[in-house]
Amino acid sequence: MDRVVSGIRPTGNLHLGNYFGAIRNFIKMQDENDCFFFIADYHSLTTHPTPDDLHGNVKQVLVEYLASGLDPDKATLYIQSDVSEVAELYLLLNMNAYLGELERCTSFKEKVRKQSENVNAGLLTYPTLMAADVIIHKALKVPVGKDQEQNLEMMRTFARRFNRMYKTELFPIPKAFNFGEELIKIPGLDGSGKMGKSEGEGNAIFLNDEPEVIRKKVMRAVTDSGPQSMNQVKPEPIENLFNLMKVVSGEETVSFFDDQYNTCQIRYGDMKKQLAEDIILFTTPFLEKIKALSADNEYLRKVAKQGADKARESARKTLNEVREIIGFKTF
Numbered sequence: 001m002d003r004v005v006s007g008i009r010p011t012g013n014l015h016l017g018n019y020f021g022a023i024r025n026f027i028k029m030q031d032e033n034d035c036f037f038f039i040a041d042y043h044s045l046t047t048h049p050t051p052d053d054l055h056g057n058v059k060q061v062l063v064e065y066l067a068s069g070l071d072p073d074k075a076t077l078y079i080q081s082d083v084s085e086v087a088e089l090y091l092l093l094n095m096n097a098y099l100g101e102l103e104r105c106t107s108f109k110e111k112v113r114k115q116s117e118n119v120n121a122g123l124l125t126y127p128t129l130m131a132a133d134v135i136i137h138k139a140l141k142v143p144v145g146k147d148q149e150q151n152l153e154m155m156r157t158f159a160r161r162f163n164r165m166y167k168t169e170l171f172p173i174p175k176a177f178n179f180g181e182e183l184i185k186i187p188g189l190d191g192s193g194k195m196g197k198s199e200g201e202g203n204a205i206f207l208n209d210e211p212e213v214i215r216k217k218v219m220r221a222v223t224d225s226g227p228q229s230m231n232q233v234k235p236e237p238i239e240n241l242f243n244l245m246k247v248v249s250g251e252e253t254v255s256f257f258d259d260q261y262n263t264c265q266i267r268y269g270d271m272k273k274q275l276a277e278d279i280i281l282f283t284t285p286f287l288e289k290i291k292a293l294s295a296d297n298e299y300l301r302k303v304a305k306q307g308a309d310k311a312r313e314s315a316r317k318t319l320n321e322v323r324e325i326i327g328f329k330t331f
């Protein structure tokens with residue numbers, strides 16, 4: 001069983017895009033690997049959330065991952081800040097992380113451009129914290145999307161550098177477990193691109209949306225005035241609607257509306273009604289679990305503690321070795 005580590009940003013409510021992206025893959029991985037999945041709340045402090053927002057978002061993400069099928073008895077599921085050993089390893093790794101290489105990271109440069117009013121040291125050293133997250137458990141695989149490739153490269157650099165500097169093989173060099181190609185991209189409802197939280201109200205369907213909300217959002221999805229000729233290529237907003245339907249509806253339903261489109265008889269209103277009902281069938285079990293879990297703080301506390309205990313045990317072991325190697329020894 002390979003050791004796998006991945007961080008989850010505490011973004012609050014999850015949408016269908018998150019589910020068909022990372023979550024479903026995590027759930028598959030937990031059966032065949034020794035997985036450590038954590039909620040990256042230290043990382044999220046770079047954006048200065050209020051204490052209530054921070055706590056609420058961490059809770060929501062925990063609840064929704066559990067509702068989606070992440071199993072705390074299969075994977076080690078924990079909250080990053082419960083394992084303060086990570087912060088200590090981060091401090092130690094920062095001593096060998098250079099300003100130049102950190103400044104050259106594209107995600108840092110992007111942040112400098114986008115949030116020039118808050119370019120803090122946490123943003124600069126984000127890759128060292130990520131490295132600490134992963135190598136503290138001596139992980140071999142890190143399942144991440146394309147946007148994290150550079151952070152992963154930095155992580156490998158820091159692990160190699162430590163090994164070289166102290167003439168040790170303590171840290172295995174982690175590899176990206178890239179499920180990039182397998183990811184089903186879920187389009188948003190605004191006619192373009194992908195489903196996302198920051199893409200504007202109504203673009204995303206959240207796992208905890210009530211049926212009425214889903215109906216409203218789908219009915220407002222962007223369409224056009226209809227096909228002008230038989231078998232024409234679908235413009236992007238229409239293609240997106242069909243792609244969403246392929247994910248939640250049966251094949252016959254999709255081909256029924258496809259035929260209607262190709263013969264210029266389609267009524268988008270009918271298609272949207274069907275799509276909304278199929279999304280609701282899909283999300284209702286999630287919604288129910290989310291509601292039950294949200295009300296069960298005792299269970300959540302138990303899950304978080306169980307994960308923290310397991311993660312700390314693994315982290316403590318590595319950190320003791322690191323301290324010894326560095327020269328922090330008892331007299």
Ligand code: TRP
Pocket residue numbers: 005006007008009040043129130133134142143144148151
């Ligand atoms: N930076 C990752 C993201 O934005 C989250 C993350 C934090 C992470 N630490 C990690 C991912 C360690 C993989 C491994 O999605």
